[in-house]
Amino acid sequence: MTRETLERLVCCALEAAYPDLAVFCWQGGEPTLAGIEFYREAFRLMQLHGRAGQPVANALQTNGLLLDAEWARMCAEYRVLVGVSLDGPRDLHDYYRHGSAGRGSYEDVMRGIGHLRARHAEFNILTLVTATSAGRAAEIYQFMRDQGFRFLQFIPCVEGDESGGRAPYTISAEAFGDFLCDLFEAWRRDGPGVVSVRLFDALLERELTGESGLCVLDGDCSGYLLVEHNGDVYPCDFFVSEQWRLGNLHQSGLDALRRCEQWHAFRAMREANRAACAGCKWWSLCRGGCPKDRLLAGGVSARSFLCEAHRRFFAHALPEIARLAERLRRR
Numbered sequence: 615m616t617r618e619t620l621e622r623l624v625c626c627a628l629e630a631a632y633p634d635l636a637v638f639c640w641q642g643g644e645p646t647l648a649g650i651e652f653y654r655e656a657f658r659l660m661q662l663h664g665r666a667g668q669p670v671a672n673a674l675q676t677n678g679l680l681l682d683a684e685w686a687r688m689c690a691e692y693r694v695l696v697g698v699s700l701d702g703p704r705d706l707h708d709y710y711r712h713g714s715a716g717r718g719s720y721e722d723v724m725r726g727i728g729h730l731r732a733r734h735a736e737f738n739i740l741t742l743v744t745a746t747s748a749g750r751a752a753e754i755y756q757f758m759r760d761q762g763f764r765f766l767q768f769i770p771c772v773e774g775d776e777s778g779g780r781a782p783y784t785i786s787a788e789a790f791g792d793f794l795c796d797l798f799e800a801w802r803r804d805g806p807g808v809v810s811v812r813l814f815d816a817l818l819e820r821e822l823t824g825e826s827g828l829c830v831l832d833g834d835c836s837g838y839l840l841v842e843h844n845g846d847v848y849p850c851d852f853f854v855s856e857q858w859r860l861g862n863l864h865q866s867g868l869d870a871l872r873r874c875e876q877w878h879a880f881r882a883m884r885e886a887n888r889a890a891c892a893g894c895k896w897w898s899l900c901r902g903g904c905p906k907d908r909l910l911a912g913g914v915s916a917r918s919f920l921c922e923a924h925r926r927f928f929a930h931a932l933p934e935i936a937r938l939a940e941r942l943r944r945r
Contacts, residue, residue, distance in 0.1 A: 615648070615652075615843040615844075617655065619843070619844065619845045619863065619864070620652070620655065620656055620659065621659050621663075622845060622863045622864060623841050623845070623863060624638075624656065624659040624660055624663055625659075625663050626863050626867050626868045627868065628660070628663055628664050628665070628668065628670070629867065629868075629869075630867065630868040630869050631668075632665055632668055633665075633667075633668060634669075635669045635670070635671060636664075636668070636669070636670045636671070637670075637671045637672075637673065637838075638656070638660075638670070638671070638672045638673070639672075639673045639674075639675065639838070640653070640672065640673065640674045640675070641675045641851065642675075644676065644677055644679075644680075645674055645675065645676060646674075646676050646679075646680040646681070646685065647680070650684060650685060650688060653674075653688065653694075654688065656672075657672070657692050671693075671695070672692060672693075672694045672695070673694065673695040673696075673697060674689065674694050674695070674696050674697065675696075675697040675699075675740065676696060676697070676698060676699070676726075677698075677699045677711070677719070677723065678698045678699065678700070678719075678722065678723040678726035678727060679719060679722050679723065679726065680726070681696075681698075681725075681726030681727075681729050681730065682726070682729055683729050683732070683733070685726075685729065686729040686730045686732065686733035686735045687733050687735075689730065689733075689735040689736075690733045690734055690735040690736075693736065694735070694736075695736050695737070695738065696730055696735060696736065696737040696738075697737070697738055697739075697740045697767070698723065698726065698727055698730075698737055698738070698739055698740065699711070699723070699740050699741075699742065700723055700724075700727075700739050700740070700741060700763075701741050701742050701744070701747065702741060702747065702750065702753070702754040702757055702758075703753070703754070703757045704718065704720040706746060706747060706750065706754070707719070707720045707723070708720050709744075709746050710744065710746070710783065711723075737765075738763075738765035738766065738767060738810075739758060739763045739765065739766050739767070740767050740769060741754065741758075741766065741767065741768050741769065742769050742771050743768050743769065743770050743771060743785055743790060743793055744771040744783045744784075744785055745771075745782065745783055745784060745785050745786070745789065746783070747785065747793065748785055748786075748789035748790075748792070748793060749789070749792070749793075751792075751793045751794075751796035751797040751800065752796050752797070752799070752800045754797075755797055755800040755801065755809075756800065758809070759804075759809055763809075764808075764809055764810060765809075765810045765812075766809060766810065766811050766812070767811075767812040767813075768793075768794075768797065768811065768812075768813065770785055770790050770920060770923070771783055771784055771785055772784055772785070772906075772907055772910060772919055772920065773910075774909075774910050780910060780919075787919060787920050787921065787922040787923040788922060788923070790920060790923040791922060791923035791924070791925075791926035791927055792926075794813075794923065794926075794927040794930075794931075795926065795927055795930045795931070797811065798814060798927070798930065798931045798934075801814055802934060805938075806818060806938055806942070812828070813828070814931070814935070816828040816831055817831070817931070817932070817935045818935055818938060818939055818942070820832075820899075821935055821936060821939035822939050822942065822943070829904075830900065830903060830904050831899060831900060833884060833900070833901030834881070834884070835849065835850060835880060835881055835883070835884050835905065836849075836872075836881055838850075839860070839868060839871070839872075840854065841863060842854070844862070845862045845863040845864050846859055846861075846862050847859070847860045847861055847862065847863060847868070847871050848860060849876070849877060849880040849881075850880070850906075852904070852905075852906035853880065853905075853906070857876075858876055858880060859876070860872075860874050860876050860877055861874065883905045883914050884901055884902065884905060885901070885902075886902075886905075886914045886915050887902040887908055887914065887915050887916060887917060887918075888902070889915070890902070890915060890916055890917045891917060894925075896924065896925060896928050899928060900918075900924055900928075902917070902918060903918035903920060903921065903924060904918070907919045907920050
């Protein structure tokens with residue numbers, strides 16, 4: 615991304631968000647490859663163009679391989695929330711995350727986390743749940759707990775292959791449903807507040823307030839926009855294709871792009887599978903799930919590839935979520 619496009623991105627985002635919180639989530643590929651000076655310039659531009667008192671937050675999602683003392687100091691200084699990809703114990707993490715020579719990246723990731731801890735930079739752990747992870751939810755949870763990691767996010771690996779089928783590392787709906795139930799039981803034994811699991815906290819928040827802050831639960835695909843290196847804007851990082859290109863920041867502001875035809879068509883996709891989900895007791899909770907998981911199942915009007923996983927997990931966990939929420943209310 616050129617400096618010109620970076621400055622345009624910062625200005626447009628601050629203008630669209632004011633006076634509400636503006637959140638910049640730096641992703642890639644691997645975003646640390648842009649270099650540390652790129653981010654120092656981004657933060658300088660935020661301070662230059664932000665209005666007095668305007669709240670701004672930054673998050674960086676990384677594989678952790680390039681994190682060193684300098685990166686950690688910068689993230690601590692600017693209060694950047696760092697999401698580090700770690701898939702579990704060494705054997706699980708290194709199963710897919712290794713270099714061309716076959717050497718696993720576990721030690722490098724843990725070293726990067728050590729730098730973040732030493733400089734008191736905020737971070738959470740992002741765990742990809744693959745076919746290899748199936749059946750090991752409690753073990754992974756205990757590993758994270760033993761390492762002192764208190765903020766966890768578990769992401770199902772759902773990917774298609776070139777033939778239109780599913781990639782071999784994709785976890786099945788049945789296995790992911792089992793994984794979530796086992797993970798929930800391990801988390802429940804600790805109780806809320808010991809370890810934060812994003813999905814479980816979001817369900818508790820939804821029970822208490824009616825909103826979860828998680829797009830897959832709130833049924834609204836309008837929470838953020840994706841900006842590519844050249845300023846092209848898309849409604850979601852799972853839908854970066856010409857069909858869903860909203861425009862370019864160099865020709866239009868974010869508010870204008872949110873009024874375009876593609877934007878409204880994208881938002882309407884979430885309701886496209888209401889017929890496929892007719893009669894489902896969980897419709898009001900998930901609204902059919904993420905559209906990208908429906909595409910893998912056959913199209914935006916199909917039931918989600920992960921439908922059975924969510925149905926099983928909701929049936930298992932929601933009664934306990936309701937009890938926990940009531941305890942929190944009484945407090």
